């Protein structure tokens with residue numbers, strides 16, 4: 001038995017994306033070449049860019065394809081910072097993904113940037129009053145404000161339109177990796193300067209993503225070479241992955257409302273049953289509006305490593321936070337930003353539900369969970385469980 005409850009780490013690739021990927025991989029040509037095969041690949045890429053731009057509410061020229069969401073986030077942070085040498089402050093939230101926090105930390109260490117972290121309220125939202133105060137006192141020094149559209153461990157959707165209002169002339173970037181394809185996201189109507197989306201979170205292939213960047217704006221590149229993608233992101237375009245990204249996004253957006261209802265129902269059902277069978281479990285993902293499938297809970301008296309290991313031996317895949325920091329035994333910075341103690345953060349799991357899950361699977365997990373929690377509570381060290 002395998003029950004996959006880690007859709008926020010990566011979602012299964014969907015059929016439309018596999019077909020598109022397969023068909024495109026059979027073609028030869030570099031999209032930058034002038035010969036016939038090259039021009040044919042270029043047309044496929046531009047058609048995909050056009051279709052994706054419509055799905056995301058942007059102009060085709062505003063899509064800059066990258067190799068990952070991590071790369072797009074790095075490009076946004078470093079690109080905006082280097083683009084305005086007279087501004088050295090980067091404003092972000094305390095519970096961003098490491099693909100935002102770490103490039104900022106790097107700039108602080110190597111390029112004398114200053115980072116200002118916006119705290120998180122207990123409801124899982126950025127503190128807008130704090131942001132207002134920062135902008136009121138430091139506006140002329142801020143290179144970019146980067147706030148995620150929804151949090152990957154809690155699902156909480158952030159008030160980005162209000163951030164844009166507060167920022168006025170300051171560029172605003174939003175990491176929409178978890179939101180795109182699952183909840184309403186429209187680049188143009190949101191009014192942000194830049195946004196990150198990533199294919200493998202919406203049923204597309206790994207290794208392709210995009211930074212959406214307002215027309216006419218320049219960013220200092222981090223990759224130099226052939227000058228592709230408005231000379232902002234050099235590198236031969238990964239045509240099969242780009243075409244498959246669009247195919248997956250089309251599928252996700254066409255079925256978005258139905259998928260939302262299905263996944264949200266599974267999560268609500270899971271939570272209501274969980275609270276009956278394990279009454280001392282505390283649910284951390286309580287905010288609304290939120291992504292439909294994220295369930296984050298603290299299992300007092302346990303350690304997430306033990307829970308994960310025991311669930312894995314039962315064929316259930318979950319996560320203790322963002323997969324990108326999995327393997328590194330430290331409590332989630334997201335839960336700590338929310339105000340949880342280190343031991344509570346360390347006793348928490350993220351179960352992320354997707355469209356491929358069923359109510360039967362949730363019942364199977366619920367049937368196993370009490371004994372898993374019991375065993376995790378009795379384990380003094382994780383090695384005892386192996």
Ligand SMILES: Cc1ncc(COP(=O)(O)O)c(C=O)c1O
Pocket residue numbers: 008009068069070071073097099148150151152175177178198199209322323324
């Ligand atoms: C919110 C968020 N931003 C960025 C990333 C990184 O995206 P990628 O895996 O495409 O590098 C992730 C992946 O977990 C994420 O959840």
